[in-house]
Amino acid sequence: xxTRALASIALGAAxxxxxxxxxxxxxxxxxxxxxxxxxxxxxxxxxPVLVRNAFFITGEDAVNLVAVFINDTADDVTATVxxxxxxxxxxxxxxxxxxxSYGVDGEHLDVPGLKTAAGDTVKVTFTxxxxxxxxxxxxxxxxxxTYLEEAVPTxxxxx
Numbered sequence: 001x002x003t004r005a006l007a008s009i010a011l012g013a014a015x016x017x018x019x020x021x022x023x024x025x026x027x028x029x030x031x032x033x034x035x036x037x038x039x040x041x042x043x044x045x046x047x048p049v050l051v052r053n054a055f056f057i058t059g060e061d062a063v064n065l066v067a068v069f070i071n072d073t074a075d076d077v078t079a080t081v082x083x084x085x086x087x088x089x090x091x092x093x094x095x096x097x098x099x100x101s102y103g104v105d106g107e108h109l110d111v112p113g114l115k116t117a118a119g120d121t122v123k124v125t126f127t128x129x130x131x132x133x134x135x136x137x138x139x140x141x142x143x144x145x146t147y148l149e150e151a152v153p154t155x156x157x158x159x
Contacts, residue, residue: 047133049094056140057142
């Protein structure tokens with residue numbers, strides 16, 4: 001009787017391990033962080049100012065940065081945006097406890113001297129306060145999507 005019980009337990013264990021073994025070695029898709037938007041979110045290590053949904057949008061002769069800068073601190077903070085291939089970094093002032101939205105919801109943030117096309121990615125380093133940051137690959141889009149049309153730079157918007 002002991003051998004039958006042991007055989008049943010061994011068979012049950014083999015079935016359980018056989019049917020669940022793949023999930024033990026495969027990554028679960030729900031545990032992989034990603035940006036659920038057109039752009040990218042910048043890791044919090046970049047400083048006190050959080051950057052959300054950052055992407056570039058191209059026009060005929062200009063490129064704009066679309067992003068939301070969030071300052072959850074009690075002090076006004078200036079964020080620095082260093083774009084690969086552009087000599088001077090952009091400066092974005094974010095008041096204490098506020099957010100600064102550029103592109104679709106707010107004013108355009110022109111990136112002078114950036115030459116890129118839709119479908120590319122551009123390395124950008126976002127820093128604020130005492131934060132340090134690794135470059136982030138920021139995607140480049142155009143006005144193909146109708147809700148992004150108002151963010152497309154026009155020659156008059158960059159003069």
